[in-house]
Amino acid sequence: MFERILNAFWVLLGAAAASYAWTLGVVGPAGPESGLFPLIAALIVMAAGIVLLLRPADGALAPDFPRGAALGRILGVIAGLLVMAIGIPYLGFAVTGAVTMIILLRTVEQTNWGASIALALVSVLVVTWLFGHVLGMVLPRGPWGW
Amino acid sequence: MTRIAVACALAAALMAVPAAAQGDPKAELAKLKPKDFPSQPIEYTVVYPAGGGMDVTARLLAKFVEKWSGDKIIVNNRSGGAGMVGHSYLATQAKPDGHTVGVLASLVWGDAMLRAQARWSLNDLEPIGYLNSDALTWVRQTEGPYKDMSLQQIVQAAKDKPGTIRVATVPGSMWDYIVEQIEAASGAKFLRVPFQGGGAGITALVGGNVDVAQGFYSEFRGHLDGAKVAPLAVAAAARMDFLKDMPTFNEALGGNEYLWQVVRYAVVPRGTPADRKAYLGAQVQTAMKDPELIAEYKKQGVYFDPKLATSTKLADDLATYIEAERQFYVKTGRLK
Amino acid sequence: MDALGGLATGFAVILTPGNLYLCFLGSLIGTLVGVLPGVGPLAALALLLPVTFTLSPVGGMVMLASIFYGAMYGGSTTSILLNIPGEAASVVTCIDGHQMARQGRAGAALGIAAIGSFIAGTLGVVVMTFFAPLIAAVAIRFGPPENFGLMVLGLVCTLFMISGSTIKGVLMIALGFLSAAVGIDVVNGRERFTFGSVDLSGGIELLAVVIGLFGVAEVLSNVETMTKNTLVAERIRGLWPTLADWRASWMAILRGSGLGFLLGLVPGGGPVTASFVSYALERRMSRHPERFGKGAIEGVAGPESANNAAVAGSIIPVLSLGIPGNPVTALLLGALIIQGIQPGPLFMTQRPDLFWGIVASMYVGNVFLLLLNLPLVGLWAQLLRIPYRVLFPLVLLLSVVGTYSANKNVFDLWVMLAFGVAGYVLRKLEYDLAPFVIAFVLAPLLEQSLRQSLVMSPDGAMILVQRPVTALLLAASAVLVALMFRRKARIEGGS
Numbered sequence: 001m002f003e004r005i006l007n008a009f010w011v012l013l014g015a016a017a018a019s020y021a022w023t024l025g026v027v028g029p030a031g032p033e034s035g036l037f038p039l040i041a042a043l044i045v046m047a048a049g050i051v052l053l054l055r056p057a058d059g060a061l062a063p064d065f066p067r068g069a070a071l072g073r074i075l076g077v078i079a080g081l082l083v084m085a086i087g088i089p090y091l092g093f094a095v096t097g098a099v100t101m102i103i104l105l106r107t108v109e110q111t112n113w114g115a116s117i118a119l120a121l122v123s124v125l126v127v128t129w130l131f132g133h134v135l136g137m138v139l140p141r142g143p144w145g146w
Numbered sequence: 147m148t149r150i151a152v153a154c155a156l157a158a159a160l161m162a163v164p165a166a167a168q169g170d171p172k173a174e175l176a177k178l179k180p181k182d183f184p185s186q187p188i189e190y191t192v193v194y195p196a197g198g199g200m201d202v203t204a205r206l207l208a209k210f211v212e213k214w215s216g217d218k219i220i221v222n223n224r225s226g227g228a229g230m231v232g233h234s235y236l237a238t239q240a241k242p243d244g245h246t247v248g249v250l251a252s253l254v255w256g257d258a259m260l261r262a263q264a265r266w267s268l269n270d271l272e273p274i275g276y277l278n279s280d281a282l283t284w285v286r287q288t289e290g291p292y293k294d295m296s297l298q299q300i301v302q303a304a305k306d307k308p309g310t311i312r313v314a315t316v317p318g319s320m321w322d323y324i325v326e327q328i329e330a331a332s333g334a335k336f337l338r339v340p341f342q343g344g345g346a347g348i349t350a351l352v353g354g355n356v357d358v359a360q361g362f363y364s365e366f367r368g369h370l371d372g373a374k375v376a377p378l379a380v381a382a383a384a385r386m387d388f389l390k391d392m393p394t395f396n397e398a399l400g401g402n403e404y405l406w407q408v409v410r411y412a413v414v415p416r417g418t419p420a421d422r423k424a425y426l427g428a429q430v431q432t433a434m435k436d437p438e439l440i441a442e443y444k445k446q447g448v449y450f451d452p453k454l455a456t457s458t459k460l461a462d463d464l465a466t467y468i469e470a471e472r473q474f475y476v477k478t479g480r481l482k
Numbered sequence: 483m484d485a486l487g488g489l490a491t492g493f494a495v496i497l498t499p500g501n502l503y504l505c506f507l508g509s510l511i512g513t514l515v516g517v518l519p520g521v522g523p524l525a526a527l528a529l530l531l532p533v534t535f536t537l538s539p540v541g542g543m544v545m546l547a548s549i550f551y552g553a554m555y556g557g558s559t560t561s562i563l564l565n566i567p568g569e570a571a572s573v574v575t576c577i578d579g580h581q582m583a584r585q586g587r588a589g590a591a592l593g594i595a596a597i598g599s600f601i602a603g604t605l606g607v608v609v610m611t612f613f614a615p616l617i618a619a620v621a622i623r624f625g626p627p628e629n630f631g632l633m634v635l636g637l638v639c640t641l642f643m644i645s646g647s648t649i650k651g652v653l654m655i656a657l658g659f660l661s662a663a664v665g666i667d668v669v670n671g672r673e674r675f676t677f678g679s680v681d682l683s684g685g686i687e688l689l690a691v692v693i694g695l696f697g698v699a700e701v702l703s704n705v706e707t708m709t710k711n712t713l714v715a716e717r718i719r720g721l722w723p724t725l726a727d728w729r730a731s732w733m734a735i736l737r738g739s740g741l742g743f744l745l746g747l748v749p750g751g752g753p754v755t756a757s758f759v760s761y762a763l764e765r766r767m768s769r770h771p772e773r774f775g776k777g778a779i780e781g782v783a784g785p786e787s788a789n790n791a792a793v794a795g796s797i798i799p800v801l802s803l804g805i806p807g808n809p810v811t812a813l814l815l816g817a818l819i820i821q822g823i824q825p826g827p828l829f830m831t832q833r834p835d836l837f838w839g840i841v842a843s844m845y846v847g848n849v850f851l852l853l854l855n856l857p858l859v860g861l862w863a864q865l866l867r868i869p870y871r872v873l874f875p876l877v878l879l880l881s882v883v884g885t886y887s888a889n890k891n892v893f894d895l896w897v898m899l900a901f902g903v904a905g906y907v908l909r910k911l912e913y914d915l916a917p918f919v920i921a922f923v924l925a926p927l928l929e930q931s932l933r934q935s936l937v938m939s940p941d942g943a944m945i946l947v948q949r950p951v952t953a954l955l956l957a958a959s960a961v962l963v964a965l966m967f968r969r970k971a972r973i974e975g976g977s
Contacts, residue, residue, distance in 0.1 A: 003911055010653060017660055017675075024674060031936035034667040034674050037929045041659035048653035065910070066706045073705045077878070078903065081698070084882050085895040093886075097879055104875040111871060123876050131521070131883055137529060138189055138222050138890060139883070146186075196528035197806070197813030202820050209535055223528060224890050226684020227666055231891065234680040265680070312938055318671025339626075339938050340669045342930075349749065349805045355625030355938065364819060368804035368826020445822045 002065070007052040014046025072107075080104045092142025098124045171432050175215050178428050180421040184245055187218040188426075190412075191240070191248045193232025195225045198343075199364055199446070203277060203410055204249035206442050210433035217429070221249075228318075233257050237266035242415040244422030249277070252409040255468050256319060260480060268468065270416045273460045274423060275430030277410040278448035280362045281382035282320060283392070285351065285375040292357050297378040297398045300358065301334050308335030312356040314347025315340060320406040321347075321360050323474065324381055324395070327403060351375060362408070363388065363447025381406040388447060409454065409467060485612045488830075492838030496846055501541055505843050508545035509850040512552020519560045519877075520693050520884015522569030523553035527813045531820075539821040540836055544843040546817055548851075550810055551603055551793040551844070554753060555851045558595040558786050559862055562588055564877055566697035566884075571753035571789040573692045573919060574761040578774060578781030580700070585777055588863045589721030594731050594779055595786040596855040597723075602739035602787035603848040606794025609743060611841055615830065618802030621747045626934035627945050631955030632748055633928035636755060638959040639762035640920045641966060645775050648970070651917050658921025661686055668926070669933045681893035689888040690897035691922060695915050697881045698902025701874050703909065708870050721860050723779070731783035734764050742788030746795020752808035753789035753796070758920045760788035775914075794844065801825055801837055 021042055024035030066074050080100045087096035101120035105111040111119070131137045190208050194200045201223065208219040224232040233254050240246040248271060258268045286292050292300060292311070304311045313336045315321040321344065325336055336358075341347045344361030351359035352374050359366070359375070363386070369375045377392040381404050385394060395404030412430050414423050433439055440450075457463040475481040495501065515526040526549050534542030557568030562579035575595065582591040609617075624632075637655075644651025664675040665685030676682040723731070741763060742756035764784040765771045774781050797814070799805045804826040806812035818825055823833065830837045865873075885898045905915055939945030947953050 006907075006911060020675065021663075024672070031942070032933050034670060034672050037925070038660055038663040038674065041656040041663070044656035045653055045660065048649050048656065051649055052653075070706045073708070074702055074906075077702055077705050077874075078899070080875075080878060081882070081895070081899045081902070084878075085892060085899060088882075088886075088895070089892050093883075097882070101875045101879060104878065105872070119872060120875075123879055127879060127883055130518075131887070137525070137887055138187075138220055139886075140892070141186065195809055195812070196524065196531065197809070197816030201528075202816050205531060205535075206820065209532065221532070222890060226687075226889055226891070227680070228671075230666075231680060231684040231889070235891075263678075310940065317669065337937070339934055341934070342668050345806075346749075349622070349803075350625055352803070352805075353622040353625055364824075368824040368829070371824070372827030374827060442820075442822070446819065 004053065007049050010049030011046050011053065014042045014044070014049055017042035018046065076104065076107050088140050090142065092144070092146060093139040094124055094128055094146055095142050097127070171435070172214055172216075175425075175428055175432055178421075178425045179215075180244075180419075180425055183422055183425070184217055186245055187220045188244075189246050190219055190221045191232060191236055191246060192221060192223050193225060193229040193236075193248075193250070193254075194223070196223045199280070199362060200249065200251055200410070202364075202446065203443070203448075206439060207249065207277060207412075207430065207433060210436050210439045211429045214432045214436070215429045229253060230257055230261060233271075234262075234266060236413070236415055237262075237270035240415045242417035242419075244414065244418050244426060246415060247274070247426055248413045248415075250411060250413055252407070252411075252467070252471075253319060255471050259472060259475060260318075271413040272416055272418070272423065273411050273413050273464055274427035275412045275434065276451070276454040276457065276460055277412065277430075277434065278443050278446075279382075279407045279409050279451045279454070280364075280446075280448045281380045281386070281407040282324060282360055283363060283366070283380045283386075283389075284378040284395075285348065285359050285361070285366050285370075286357065286378055287351060287354065288373055288376050290354060290357070293376075297393070297395070300378065301328060301332050301399065304334035304336050305332060309337050311358065312337045312339050314344075314350055314356045314359040316343060316347070320408075323478075324360070324404060324406050326478065328395075328399065331399065331401065331403075348375070367447060382449070386447075386449060387444075405470075407451075409451070409464070410448075411454075411460070411464065488834060488838040489611055489842060491834055492840075492842030495540055495835050495839035496544065496842040501544055501839070501843070502846065504537065504541045504545040505548050505847050506850050508548030509552040509847050509854060512549035512554075513556035513851065513854055515549065516553035516556025516568045516572075517559045518884060519564075519566040519568055519697060519880050520689055521887050522557070522571075522689075523550045524810050524813065525887050526553065527810060527817075531813070531817055534817055535820070539818070539823055540839045542817060542821065543814070543836065543840050544847075546814055547797065547840055547843060548847040550797075550814070551790060551847060552851055554603075554786075554790045554793055555596060555599050555855050557789070558599075558782070559592065562591045562595065562782070563862060563865055564697070564873075565700035566877060566881060567692050570688055570692060570923075571757045571792075572786075573696060573754075574757050574785045574916065575782055576696050577761070577916060578776070578778050581775070581777035582779065582782065583866060586719035587777065588866060589859050590723040590727050590779065591782050592859040592862060593721070593856065594723045594727060594783050596852060596859065598731065598735040598738065598783045598787040599790040599855075600848050600852040601735050602742060602791040603794065603851075604845065605739045606743050606746075606791040607841060607844040607848070610794050610798055610844075614798050614802050614841075617747060617798055621799050622803055622805070624748055624951075625949075626931040626938060627949045627952040628955070629748065629927065630931035630935055630946065631952040631959075632745075633924050633931060634959045635955050635962075636759050636924050637921070637928060638962045638966075639759045639766075640917050640924070641963070642762045642766045643758075643914075643916055643920065645772075645914050646912055650913050654913060654915065654918040655921040658918040659925040661691075661918075662922050662925035663929075668930050669937075681891060684889065684891075686897055686922075687885075687888050687891075687894045688923065690885045690894040691901050692919060693881050693885050694898040694901030695905035695919065697877065698898060699905030699909060699915075701877060701881075702902060702906040704870060705874060721863060727779050730779050733767075734760075734780040734784035735787045737763060737767070738784040738787030739791040742791030743795040745788070746792030747798060747807070749799070749805070749807040752810070753792040754923055756788040756792035756795075757785035758916075758923070760784040761916075762920075797840075797844075801829060801840065803827060804829065 021035040021038035025033035026035045083100045098120045102116050105116035132139045190204050192201050192204045204221050208221050236248040315338045317340045345365045347359040348361050348366050350356045379395045379398050381395050396402050557572035558575045560566045560568045561572040561575040562583050565576045565580040567573040579591045738760045741760050745756040764780045765774050796807050796811050800811045806815045885894050
């Protein structure tokens, strides 16, 4: 079932991209315009999606999507990365990283509190030192200056 | 770890140098330093990838600013979108607390006027110090059908056989504009081959894939020395010191509109406190007086625009150049 | 000066304590940087450039160059151990290398990667020593039509990499093309598929894509089935490549060296393209292509050799002509310029000490790197015994920093997350992700060269046939496609 949804998605994506590419112009006086390559690519995506939709569903492919605890773990990881992406510009890398690591260590596979906090702090410190000082990269800072 | 060690060694070496290095400029600078500033390394933002001409300029500047002020400077490349990403960052996202300085090329003017689309404007970037200028130069091969030709002869050839003389351009920038101007003024017609940057065009020239390339001195100097390319003309107001035999476009074609240079200067985001802005500006200006830095820049083939180098109101003086560019855009229908 | 005389000069320059130390230091830093996911030689060189101001030109260049090829040694480490590419040229190593690690054969994979890198790196420098000027003269003639021919050949090789459903593979390639179109159209400066977003106007960052598709997606996959005590590899089976491994790999190493060197020469080529094409080539040449993707050691040996040979290949245009073919060599060029040196056709004769010093340092550097990396194999393999529940948050943290290091833009983290989730879902539905990445890398160059060629040519598309090298490359591509269809027909006919 999910596969059919994905195949339909390809068709829609291809169609949308193709129509956008068309508006960019396909062929001009000097040869291909901006839209030509994306148009061809989008049409291929659409065609492939249609072929896949039309294929008889082979029962062998029944992807097992995670349920229960497994789903929880997956969502936990995604949530962790979301926290990093949202939080870094405001709280800086160090704090967001430490918080995220603690969350991941605790919730995704219950490492105990002490070890989690210790590991998170050490990791963030080492990474910040390695990238920020040794390599001289500018890591985002929070409102407290680091 | 080793970087810190090398920096320590360098600091020690500098301190060992007799008092000639010390003295008034450092003290003057220290007097302007605001309290509690800087509380973290100052970021010099470069909007182009590392290793390019702008990057080299910024890194040399940072080296000398560090020398005179003692503050730590980190050069950060925020590249992408041909500079657009970095320009937008400086204009809209960078914190105006004095810890971010943009080291820009005047290509930002085109970005602001044509592509920013009301998301930001040049008023969001306040100039604090002039660095140098680089004028666009045309070069040709030393072999092939156009060897030994002068600029006028090539333009004539482009008139006689329109659409056959291949010129390397970077679309949407001064590389394109000067070709437009020449075509409009002389009736010639060139065949414009697009490249991602001046350097790629010069590579193509050496390989015989285009007939004329455009770029800056630092980009073709090696080939010039190796007698693979020859200079045609430069789009500046006066001839270049290092290529005195090369005419300016204005001389060769007559007129005074063929002025296309990249002006490099430093900015801070709007809203930076006045004392920090003044200090940062003083840092840049002090570094720019160092004869060593001037010599390094000269090796790159840049020149120092006399009006901007001695300007006391940099923003106003730059505004005249910006206005000239804006007039060009209006005249050619790119701006209303 | 002839090659051997030049080498003698070069070794005289490099075999001083100061320069040797810098070469070693650069090798060490390069390895380290290669190991760190996402941070590649470009980031390291950019960050360490100021240090070279205080060094002599030879010293500075030797250090920077050794960081460049050092990163190619180290880049395979996290690819093999954790399925996170150490840097873009090690993405393909993830495919079979990580499978080997899961089977407990991380040591063999790491060992073959190191030794293959050494052989390829050294071979590359040998060719460079004797043929640099000749090669440079040929490379400079590569214009847009030749680039186009090469990219088409590379793309055809991508078709060989499709494991499983061809339709899905082709779809992935097309998606790669579409994704690559986001950003500014180089040929006319217009924005495509950016929908007004400034972040998208810079295009989608390759590093964010590969770290997401391979690193984050791998974490999601593993996390799904993990327990408290899951390890990446249950048992470490031997630390060194076996004789069987060597028999399987030695041809791959040689082919990778040759291929990598050639691809490194071409502008727009370089280690990344070389690694992809080598993988495709190995699959094509293998008698048992179905082994690929399940831990075939040739899939590690070939690409890792190719990316090292490509370093030597890409340095030649810089030193002999002053022309950089990829961002890293552009940076090396910038470093030379800052030192007041302008490489060009005269560089070799004007500054033989510098030119040959760099060449000689590459021999020495490769030896240093072999000595550095081999003993570390055992150490890295132990890393896999850390419980996954502790390992993966660290992996994610490094992924975030590595991705951020590309453009210092938080937007790339969102890209990484999006591609991570997409990669996870697509893998479940049996889509092969490698073709997407290759198409994503090759598409801009392919499109740009074709359109440039058409603009340049007075006869339109005929230029592709008129220029001999281009015609040859396109013919080779056509032959390969025909061979591929014949093979498929045979397989499907026979089953």
